[in-house]
Amino acid sequence: MNDIFKGMKPTRRSFLRGAAAASVGAAAGGAARASSDPAFAEIQPWMQELGDPVDAAPYGMPSEFEAHVQRKTVYWLTADPISSINFTPLHELDGIITPNGLCFERHHSGAAHVDPALHRLMINGLVDRELVFTMEDLMRFPRENHVYFLECAANSGMEWRGSQLNGCQFTHGMIHNVMYTGIPLRLLLAEAGIQTAGKWLLAEGADAAGMTRSIPMEKALDDCLVAFKMNGEALRVEQGYPLRLVVPGWEGNMWVKWLRRLEVGDEPWHHREETSKYTDLLADGKARRFTWEMDAKSVITNPSPQAPLTHGAGPTVLSGLAWSGRGTIPRVDVTLDGGKNWHQARMSGPSLSKSMHRFYFEFDWNGQPLLLQSRAHDSTGYVQPTKNALRELRGTNSIYHNNGIQTWHVKKTGEAENVEVS
Amino acid sequence: MSRFPDVLKALAAATLIAPAAFAQDAAEAPEGGFGLGREATTEEVAMWDIDIRPDGKGLPVGSGSVELGEEIWSYNCAHCHGDFAEGIDRWPVLAGGEGTLSDDRPVKTIGSYWPYLSTVYDYVYRAMPFGYSQSLSPDDVYAITAYLLYSNYIVEDDFVLSNENFSEIAMPNEENFFMDDRAETELPQFTAEPCMTDCKEQVEITAHATVLDVTPEDGGEGGGGGID
Incomplete structure (x- = not known):
């Protein structure tokens, strides 16, 4: 748009700008501004001058004052940044929906840039008709909209041996919660016709890792989606554009991105991501396999090590997130004293099955140290356990599925640290 | 006098009682399906369906020796995994670790x-190889x-692996x-109504993250346990 006006002198915009600059001088020379609050000390430029034109950012970005709100990696976790992970800044977010650009990333051979015109979804194996769909074909199937959390099974995996990372972004940030638009997987499978021997499904990605996972048919026919939108817009590249599998409530690794193939079989495949990885090694050297469901979990996002209390004693908002792979979260308990006494938090916002839930606990901080914890209850009656209760059952070598209660030690200064308590 | 009829008031009251209104009508397919998509050709399925199962289903015909494998390995794999599959830097260790699974630091190879x-x-x-997937022939992979x-002392140096003897190898x-047995071993234990008041007499801090100091902003060298 701006180009059209180039060469026309003066443009209406440049004229208005000039007028605005002139009036700054006029105002400054006028009445003295009497306030010790810098917000009142002078007329701020945004109060006087014109803002951006409508097309300054054809795809809008957050305010420059929010530039610190970013996904972050922990560089020593993985061998390189290609087969790696970064973390959602949970302490900067509120409500239950994760903005698309802040959803944590986990790739095994980098984020593939797939041309949708050359993307195909194949269904093969124990089906009546082996089929190939274009993206255009898929857009003609009925769609559903659902909000689900996706949590990496390794979320909090660095904390098995004790407090390690200072910040809920790092201890709990391998999770995001978005609204998916997608085709119920059962409709696609019905189109191919599942044979009676077909009890398992192999989902495969189109990236160079060719990510594969075995999924029991019962789950595939229950609530899985083949999704192409997240929060209303196309999937982000790093979330599997143009097509990903949604496996509600189950570990994130199964939500195959860049989904290109679904094979129906009579047995599981026991591929790399379900044998050498994503199996839970217990203290006795034996390992659980197929630990698909994510146990109920919660974390206080504010205050937390990256989000200290800066306001001193007085009214204080404690906030956090809770979720369960088995249903909703009707209740979260919060303690300020390391578990001596608990209080029911206030749930706020949509309570959807296998979605994040937001909770608040408002209190009058006396300025003394706090030991904050939250404890989720899910709709099956499951109560989030302590980390030590999990260690007693599993040891400390599991890596995956650490849903133990998190403790933040808030000091008198308002700074917070990741600790564990007796 | 209210501008709203009573029926709207009643609706508003009902909404207050049951505020959650998330429509979830299931999408359905017509009898016989939609007829969308096209049949995959045999060649297309063969190109993409290259997965292998423990029972050997999917294995291509072919073979490869330890001797040839060592040569291919040195060119394609050793850069990350080491000459003897011992792993370089944080790249996966693929050999060794026998008898360590119940140790403090198990080596999973x-x-x-x-x-x-x-x-x-x-x-x-x-x-594999990382960054040049699907470039190896079936014989290379054997x-x-x-x-x-x-490398894991499971076969001798004169061994030749093929689709014929593949299923004879037990790991x-x-x-x-x-x-997964959490439903039996954990869920019953984790469903009790928890204590809410006077649950503990003393609370002591038993671990601090700052002891390890591995959070990225702090520039820590780190590494108290990885994710995989």
Whole structure:
């Protein structure tokens, strides 16, 4: 748009700008501004001058004052940044929906840039008709909209041996919660016709890792989606554009991105991501396999090590997130004293099955140290356990599925640290 | 006098009682399906369906020796995994670790941990080498798989792996995997109504993150346990 006006002198915009600059001088020379609050000390430029034109950012970005709100990696976790992970800044977010650009990333051979015109979804194996769909074909199937959390099974995996990372972004940030638009997987499978021997499904990605996972048919026919939108817009590249599998409530690794193939079989495949990885090694050297469901979990996002209390004693908002792979979260308990006494938090916002839930606990901080914890209850009656209760059952070598209660030690200064308590 | 009829007031009251209104009508398919998509050709399925199962289903015809595997390995794999599959930097260690699974720091390798040999073939054939996937021939992958068996002391140096003898190889740790049993072993224990008041007399801090100091902003060198 701006180009059209180039060469026309003066443009209406440049004229208005000039007028605005002139009036700054006029105002400054006028009445003295009497306030010790810098917000009142002078007329701020945004109060006087014109803002951006409508097309300054054809795809809008957050305010420059929010530039610190970013996904972050922990560089020593993985061998390189290609087969790696970064973390959602949970302490900067509120409500239950994760903005698309802040959803944590986990790739095994980098984020593939797939041309949708050359993307195909194949269904093969124990089906009546082996089929190939274009993206255009898929857009003609009925769609559903659902909000689900996706949590990496390794979320909090660095904390098995004790407090390690200072910040809920790092201890709990391998999770995001978005609204998916997608085709119920059962409709696609019905189109191919599942044979009676077909009890398992192999989902495969189109990236160079060719990510594969075995999924029991019962789950595939229950609530899985083949999704192409997240929060209303196309999937982000790093979330599997143009097509990903949604496996509600189950570990994130199964939500195959860049989904290109679904094979129906009579047995599981026991591929790399379900044998050498994503199996839970217990203290006795034996390992659980197929630990698909994510146990109920919660974390206080504010205050937390990256989000200290800066306001001193007085009214204080404690906030956090809770979720369960088995249903909703009707209740979260919060303690300020390391578990001596608990209080029911206030749930706020949509309570959807296998979605994040937001909770608040408002209190009058006396300025003394706090030991904050939250404890989720899910709709099956499951109560989030302590980390030590999990260690007693599993040891400390599991890596995956650490849903133990998190403790933040808030000091008198308002700074917070990741600790564990007796 | 209210501008709103009583029926709207009643509706508003009902909404207050049951505020959650998330429409979830299931999408349905017509009898016989939609007829969308097209039949995959046999060739198309063969190009994409390259996965292997523990029972050997999917294995291509072919073979490869430990000797050839060592050569292919040195060019394609050793850069990250080391000459003897011992792993370089934080790249996966693929050999050794026998008897360490119940140690404080278990070493999970193909020999010490992986339950099935088919997983090695399947993964290497589809996803390796890192950054040049699907560039190896079936015979190359048999050879690399044979070399990994040799590196883990499961076969001798004159061994030749093929689709014929593949299923005869049993991995040492296969029996130590079991199906998720949390429903029986954990859920009953974690469903009790918890204590709400006067639950503990004393609370002591038993661990601090600042002791390890590995959070990225702090520039820590780190590494108290990885994610995989």
